[in-house]
Amino acid sequence: MDMNTEESIDAAVGLAIHTDALNLWYGDFQALYDVNLDIKKGRVTSLIGPSGCGKSTFLRSINRINERLGYVRIEGAIDVFGNNIYAPEVELVQVRKQVGMVFQRPNPLPASIRENILFGHKLHNRERKYSRDDEDEIVEESLRQVLLWDKVKDNLRRKATGLSLEEQQKLCIARLLPVKPSVLLMDEPCSALDPKGTAAVEELIWELRGKYSILIVTHNMAQARRASEECIFMLMGKVIEHTNTADMFVTPQHQETADYIEGRYG
Amino acid sequence: MSQAARQRSGNLPDINQRNADWYIDKLVQYLVFLSGISAIVLIVGIFVFVTIEGLGFLFEDFSFREFFLSPWWEPTDEDEPTYGILALMAGTASVTGLAMLVAIPFSLGSAIYVAEFASGKKREFLKVLIELLAAIPSVVWGFIGLSIMNPLIIDLFDVPVGLNILNAGIILGLMAAPIMTSISEDALKAVPDRYREAAEALGGTRWQVIYKTVLPAAKNGLLGGVLLGVGRGFGETMAVLMATGHAINIPGSVFDSVRALTATIAAELGETAVGSPHYQALFTIGIFLFSITFVINLSADLIVRGIRKS
Numbered sequence: 001m002d003m004n005t006e007e008s009i010d011a012a013v014g015l016a017i018h019t020d021a022l023n024l025w026y027g028d029f030q031a032l033y034d035v036n037l038d039i040k041k042g043r044v045t046s047l048i049g050p051s052g053c054g055k056s057t058f059l060r061s062i063n064r065i066n067e068r069l070g071y072v073r074i075e076g077a078i079d080v081f082g083n084n085i086y087a088p089e090v091e092l093v094q095v096r097k098q099v100g101m102v103f104q105r106p107n108p109l110p111a112s113i114r115e116n117i118l119f120g121h122k123l124h125n126r127e128r129k130y131s132r133d134d135e136d137e138i139v140e141e142s143l144r145q146v147l148l149w150d151k152v153k154d155n156l157r158r159k160a161t162g163l164s165l166e167e168q169q170k171l172c173i174a175r176l177l178p179v180k181p182s183v184l185l186m187d188e189p190c191s192a193l194d195p196k197g198t199a200a201v202e203e204l205i206w207e208l209r210g211k212y213s214i215l216i217v218t219h220n221m222a223q224a225r226r227a228s229e230e231c232i233f234m235l236m237g238k239v240i241e242h243t244n245t246a247d248m249f250v251t252p253q254h255q256e257t258a259d260y261i262e263g264r265y266g
Numbered sequence: 267m268s269q270a271a272r273q274r275s276g277n278l279p280d281i282n283q284r285n286a287d288w289y290i291d292k293l294v295q296y297l298v299f300l301s302g303i304s305a306i307v308l309i310v311g312i313f314v315f316v317t318i319e320g321l322g323f324l325f326e327d328f329s330f331r332e333f334f335l336s337p338w339w340e341p342t343d344e345d346e347p348t349y350g351i352l353a354l355m356a357g358t359a360s361v362t363g364l365a366m367l368v369a370i371p372f373s374l375g376s377a378i379y380v381a382e383f384a385s386g387k388k389r390e391f392l393k394v395l396i397e398l399l400a401a402i403p404s405v406v407w408g409f410i411g412l413s414i415m416n417p418l419i420i421d422l423f424d425v426p427v428g429l430n431i432l433n434a435g436i437i438l439g440l441m442a443a444p445i446m447t448s449i450s451e452d453a454l455k456a457v458p459d460r461y462r463e464a465a466e467a468l469g470g471t472r473w474q475v476i477y478k479t480v481l482p483a484a485k486n487g488l489l490g491g492v493l494l495g496v497g498r499g500f501g502e503t504m505a506v507l508m509a510t511g512h513a514i515n516i517p518g519s520v521f522d523s524v525r526a527l528t529a530t531i532a533a534e535l536g537e538t539a540v541g542s543p544h545y546q547a548l549f550t551i552g553i554f555l556f557s558i559t560f561v562i563n564l565s566a567d568l569i570v571r572g573i574r575k576s
């Protein structure tokens with residue numbers, strides 16, 4: 001990625017994602033209104049708000065996966081490390097490489113654990129031929145990072161879809177790592193997991209902070225509180241408040257935020 | 267209802283009263299059950315009938331060696347009739363084989379387009395069109411083979427006859443393609459969207475997503491589609507009769523005329539004396555065909571069903 005002046009400015013203040021008057025429509029329905037956000041590099045930022053307020057929509061516009069739907073229209077800009085990912089000359093594949101995504105329901109591909117880990121890696125490293133040993137190393141390293149290696153090391157050829165949901169979700173995080181993304185998007189990554197699995201995945205996310213800039217959507221406020229450094233509160237497609245997580249939960253600046261935190265929106 | 271109970275109920279409505287609705291309900295249940303099992307009854311019935319008709323031949327004139335290994339199908343030979351179906355099997359197999367070569371890329375391509383690329387009205391329109399194609403009577407396809415493909419092949423390849431494996435294979439391939447497309451399209455649609463989304467989010471292009479994720483995930487259904495196509499090829503009669511040239515032949519090239527098992531039965535059954543060895547031999551071919559298509563269709567069905575379940 002070439003260095004331009006904008007990038008160096010953002011890098012100086014340590015911004016991973018910067019959005020500028022982001023508006024988004026599904027057909028005629030406007031789902032995001034003038035979203036202006038600065039999300040810091042290397043931090044875990046959580047995104048909270050009542051169901052339907054546009055959290056997923058915002059997240060999914062940061063790797064442009066929203067565009068799978070033909071009827072989505074966007075105005076404004078999103079910079080990822082200083083580069084506007086909606087600029088016309090941008091290669092979608094490069095965006096996806098830089099911005100990894102973990103979905104609400106774990107979605108390993110119906111292939112082996114090993115193949116799942118290597119899937120993205122193979123897509124993005126086609127010019128160079130990797131030996132089996134290289135690949136083994138990548139698989140091991142990725143699985144170690146998500147604390148899954150010891151559990152699956154003897155079953156790398158097993159179907160990934162046969163793992164428990166917690167393991168599947170960890171695998172879905174692990175398969176992003178060989179691609180070396182700088183941003184990880186997670187859309188309610190624990191909502192399909194039981195409390196034990198949730199705790200394990202949260203712990204993992206906490207481990208990964210610093211190395212990656214992580215933006216995590218959650219409807220679980222305890223989780224936002226435990227597992228994030230900054231917190232963004234959204235309501236009806238708008239950003240209401242963005243502060244340190246600790247401040248948000250102790251001294252919210254807006255009435256809506258306070259209402260939500262106290263559970264008045266459900 | 268007992269006498270005592272009736273007295274106790276007095277003027278209250280009799281809760282055990284069966285009115286007309288009850289009888290209609292029972293009748294409908296019964297009819298639905300009957301039509302449900304009629305498929306089984308018919309299949310078993312047909313199989314039994316065909317077997318009985320062929321049985322005499324099986325026990326008397328039948329020689330396993332001659333039947334399957336002799337290329338001579340000469341049931342009307344005065345001195346020494348022979349009943350070898352090797353050439354007929356070669357005819358059926360070569361035509362079906364070529365048909366699959368034509369139909370697989372065709373149907374896979376259109377299934378991928380319809381399932382993965384077309385959307386909205388275009389998709390609906392194409393699906394209807396495919397259904398319509400599947401409904402074209404086989405005699406029409408045979409006619410196309412006779413009157414369009416035949417002169418075309420003669421012109422293009424400079425061969426004396428255009429009724430041959432090439433002609434019948436293409437015709438049969440086009441005939442089988444719609445049903446194969448339908449089944450393949452179902453199989454592709456059955457692949458959960460999560461997989462596509464996952465692969466796309468990892469940076470796959472549209473084609474990489476299809477090639478590396480969707481097709482492998484749908485491979486059983488696609489195989490089922492191909493098997494159904496093969497079953498169709500084995501069983502097809504009229505178009506094959508019209509387009510192959512109907513000449514008994516172990517083919518050496520696609521320009522050779524051949525004769526199919528089905529076409530042999532169709533062409534000869536009317537001219538044989540009921541109960542004669544020739545007649546019974548034709549029924550034995552029927553048993554053979556029935557068994558093969560049954561196995562093929564059954565496995566196709568099981569494979570396709572397997573996917574629906576998982």
Ligand SMILES: Nc1ncnc2c1ncn2[C@@H]1O[C@H](COP(=O)(O)OP(=O)(O)O)[C@@H](O)[C@H]1O
Pocket residue numbers: 026029031049050051052053054055056057058069
């Ligand atoms: N694919 C879609 N098509 C049309 N509207 C959508 C689509 N996805 C989400 N929406 C609408 O956009 C709004 C925001 O949805 P979403 O981002 O999923 O909210 P959240 O993740 O905060 O629950 C909702 O009103 C929802 O109905």
Ligand SMILES: [Mg+2]
Pocket residue numbers: 055056057
């Ligand atoms: Mg959501």
